[in-house]
Amino acid sequence: MGHHHILSADQPSSTPPSTNTTIIDIHTHTYPPSYIDLLASRTTVPYIHRPSDGSDPRLIILSSDDDPSKPLHQRGRPIDKSYSSWAEKLSFMKTHSVSISVVSLANPWLDILPPTTALTTAQHINNDLNASCATQNAKNDPSARLYAFASLPLSATPDEIVSEIHRLPSLPNIKGIILGTTGLGAGLDDPNMDPLWAALESNSTMIFLHPHYGLPESAFGGAETIARSGHVLPLALGFPLETTIAVTRMYLSGVFDRFPRLRMLLAHSGGTLPFLAGRIQSCVEHERDFTSNGGHKQGPRREIWDVLRTNIWLDAVIYSKAGLKSAIEAAGPEGAGRLMFGTDHPFFPxxxxxxxxxxxxxxxxxxxxxxxxxxxxxxxxxxEVRGIFGGNAARVLGIEI
Amino acid sequence: MGHHHILSADQPSSTPPSTNTTIIDIHTHTYPPSYIDLLASRTTVPYIHRPSDGSDPRLIILSSDDDPSKPLHQRGRPIDKSYSSWAEKLSFMKTHSVSISVVSLANPWLDILPPTTALTTAQHINNDLNASCATQNAKNDPSARLYAFASLPLSATPDEIVSEIHRLPSLPNIKGIILGTTGLGAGLDDPNMDPLWAALESNSTMIFLHPHYGLPESAFGGAETIARSGHVLPLALGFPLETTIAVTRMYLSGVFDRFPRLRMLLAHSGGTLPFLAGRIQSCVEHERDFTSNGGHKQGPRREIWDVLRTNIWLDAVIYSKAGLKSAIEAAGPEGAGRLMFGTDHPFFPxxxxxxxxxxxxxxxxxxxxxxxxxxxxxxxxxxEVRGIFGGNAARVLGIEI
Known part of the structure; x- marks a missing residue:
């Protein structure tokens, strides 16, 4: 394919944001140098290989990347300084008229830390992110401000994780956390997550839920089938389907009943949750195990629609009007008011x-x-367009514009 | 949950079809008695257990149904005569003002037949379906007509399968075929499917693509997690995600490039394809293996949008405006003209x-x-509403209304 037209020819052409619109990018990633070092010290997925010829390091992040038939310097993707440099982030922001970015560590965040040092590493990296934002914001440049979502030390003890959640409000540039879908290892419907949800709810912490682990390779017909189209299946489908499954499991297990004030921002416009919410609600209402005649299991007490309209916000990283229309409709009366612009930088260059x-x-x-x-x-x-571009993020995350 | 309100309170209440609208149901299943007998002769999934006390047979259709901790008469779901009786089908149609149904075998269709008898069994069942429709249609009752999608003997030899495809136009009440996602066993991107695609394309056969096999249990956290909410995860998510993956694999492997006039009707409004099409297109355009600089693999030549607007129709079985809006937008200039009403009877009673x-x-x-x-x-x-209810199916499938 020799040219770019992600929106098909018959979709209306760009309505660029007007000059007085503040654009806030809430889905934008960074690998701080300390985090790059951590990945480079590893030899199993996820890891970074630094070729001896001095070319860009390779990030081998998905198991499908780690193809043993390829030499190390051809596995995964090359990572240039756009992955770790603040100057590159600011340059990218300027190119796209983004004046505020809420950066987050890219996957797999701090899920991979050795338990004994997880808390101190997380404190170090979260402090570092907060300090980098503070340095930039001290320049008082209204067209280039930075905030961040923190990461949690999920391999630490529950008490340690909760202590980090409670410490975050002391870091003024931290606007929430980014979280993967595995939680403590058993998914977000794991009852052992409850102390975390309780702490996150009590602090009104925004949880930016982001996929990384994808689906089992067998869901796509196995590694050989996947490899025929590079990253397309795990990235285009595995990521959003993972998010959909994770949130639906939370919903079905009653997390949103027990913690009705949780605040979650779902990556990629909710995976596919807006599209499937009607089917989820219908299946719950028809599930024989839940219904009163002979029902013996506790189903969710709230409608998925209510959760979508109360607990959930969506980014607008869905690359089509077809996706956005569904997301806006599923968000209910607030509609577009629950969506927030993102770029997924530095991915998809x-x-x-x-x-x-x-x-x-x-x-x-x-x-x-x-x-x-x-x-x-x-x-x-x-x-409403201005809201998606920045107004909603400003209001919901407490960012002055 | 003690009451039904699948559409949430703030969605507008029903706009019932006006009395002069013909409703055609293109997603409605039946298990003819001969097929019930076939399932009852089996003892592994899928199978039917007939309790000795004379109560309704149990259909154990998903591996998650086959819970060894339960007695056989509690596994799966009870199947009453709504699964096999034409009188029940017609009664259901009358209740819902459906005047024409295009019935199809329910999953797993004829995928499970012994190879040596697969062709003759398929011929028998397809003839039987055609004859049942003919008997009903001979009554000349404009408010109760029946047509059918045939099933293919996928375990037979390729030549035999192709012979059945070419025989179907001789059966006047057969309006296409229903197909699962596994094809000959290796998915719909299997090159061995090409003779089937060629035959289906040359006959302009409508292929009603329907999920059954779901996702691996590990995608949902394993059997124990799934069991906590009955069928909700495999049905609400597994089904549509399976469809999405199957069609995307077809697309990525170039099936729609090699067979540009294939006609497919996707169950459940395309699984999640309308919502994810933008992300699929973006991932294809950014896939390093496909792009010209160093690209060494052949990606799809057509945009997914073009396939959605040329080769694909969608049913309207998605239980929400949020899903429908996405489906209509993804269908392009024809929009609602590519959607067709369905009920999924006898499921979700x-x-x-x-x-x-x-x-x-x-x-x-x-x-x-x-x-x-x-x-x-x-x-x-x-x-356009009238088109979704029946006009589109009439035009596309060649049904007189």
């Missing part, structure tokens, strides 16, 4: 490598403009 | 068992009315 060459398109990334165009063309009012 | 008692709601099934209401309230014009 230009494939032509021309972002630095003063291109006619200003070096913009098609992965970003496709989302900008979808938001502009989705058919909601100008005020 | 009333849980209160009151359909026979002259209830105020006329004994209607909430699983059906939720889809009727979503279609009526989705915000397309009256003509």
């Amino acid at each position: 230009r494939v032509d490598g021309k972002e630095k060459d003063g291109e006619e398109d200003g070096g913009k990334w098609p992965s970003v403009t496709s989302n900008l165009e979808a938001i502009g063309g989705v058919g909601v009012g100008e005020e | 009333r849980v209160d068992g009151k359909e026979k008692d002259g209830e105020e709601d006329g004994g209607k099934w909430p699983s059906v009315t939720s889809n009727l209401e979503a279609i009526g309230g989705v915000g397309v014009g009256e003509e």
Whole structure:
């Protein structure tokens, strides 16, 4: 495929945000140097291989990347300084008129830490993120501010994890946490997660739920089938399906009944939750194990719709009007007011490598403009479009604009 | 949950189809008696257990149903005559003002036949379906007509399968085929499927793609996690995710490039394909293995959007406006013109068992009315609503109304 037209030809062309719109990017990742070092010290997925010829390190992050038939320097993806440099992040923001980024560690976050040092490493990295934001924000440049979602030391003891949740409000640039779908190892419906949910709820911490672990390879027909199309199956499908399953398991196990004020921001517009919410609700209402005649198991007490409209916000990283319309509808009366713009930087870069060459398109990334165009063309009012671009994130995360 | 409100309170209430609208149900299943006997002769999933006390047979269709800790007469679901009786089908149609049904065998269709007898069994069952429709249609009752999707003998030889595809046009009440996602056993991207695609394309056969096999249990955290909520995870998520993966694998492997006139009707509004199409397209365009610089694998030549607008139709069995809006948008310029009403009868029956008692709601099934209401309230014009209810199926499948 030689050209980019992620939005098909018959979709309306871009409605670029007007100049007085503040764009906040709530889905943007970074690997701080200390975290890169940590991955480079590992030899099993996830790990970083530093080729001896000095070329860009390779990030082998998915098990499908770790193809033993390839030499190490061809596995995974090359990671350039866009993965770790603040200057690159700010340059990317300028190119796309993003004035505020809420950065988060990319997967697999701190899920991989040795238990005994997990808490201190997490404190160190969260402090570091907060300090990097503070340094930038001290410049008082309204077009380049940084905030962050912290990461939790999930391999530490429950008390230690909870202690870190309670410490985060003391870090002024931390606006929530990013969380994977495995929790303490057994998923987000694990009852052992309850102390974490309780602490997160009591602090009104926004939980940015993000996929990483995907689906078992057999779901896609096995490793050989997956390899025929590179990362497409695990990234295009595995990621959003993982998010959908994780949140549905939380819902079915009653997490949102026990913690009705949890606040979650779902990556990739909820995976596929907005599209499937009707089917989930119907299956719950028809489930023989839950219904009163002979029902012997406790189903969720709240409707999934109520959870979507009370506990859940969605990013707008879905690359189409077809996805956005579903997300806005599922969000209920607040509609577009529960969506927030994101880029997924530094992933999905230009494939032509021309972002630095003063291109006619200003070096913009098609992965970003496709989302900008979808938001502009989705058919909601100008005020709501401005909300998705930044107003909603400002209001919900407490960011001054 | 003591009451039914699949559409949440703030969604507009029903817009019932006007009296001059013909409703065609293209997603409605039957187990002919000969097929019930076949399942009853088996002792591994899928199978039917006939309790010795004369109570309704139990259908154990998903591996999660086959819980060895339960006695056989408590496994799976009870199947009453709604699964096999034409009178029950017609009664259900009358209750819901459906005047034409295009019935199909329910999963797992003929995937389980011994190879040596697969072709003759398929011929027998397809002939039987055609004859049952003919008997009903000979009554010339415009409010109760029947057509069918045939099933293929997928365990037979390729030549035999192709012979059955070519025989089907001789059966006047057969309007296409129903197909699961495993094909010959290795998925729909298996190159050995090409002779089947060629035959189906040359006959312009509509392929009703329907899930059954779900996802591996580990995708949901294992059997114990699944069992906590009965069938909800495999049915609410496993089914649509299976469809999404199957079609995406077809797309990625170039089936729609090699067979650009294939016609597919996707169950459950495409699984989640409409919602994820943008992400699939973006991942394809960013896949390093496909792109020209160093790309060494052939990606799909057509955009997924083009496939959605040329090769794919969607049923409207998605139980929400949030899902329907996405499906209509993804269908492109034809929009609602590519959607067709369905009920999924006899699945998702009333849980209160009151359909026979002259209830105020006329004994209607909430699983059906939720889809009727979503279609009526989705915000397309009256003509398009009528198209979804029946006009589209009539035009696309060649049914006179």
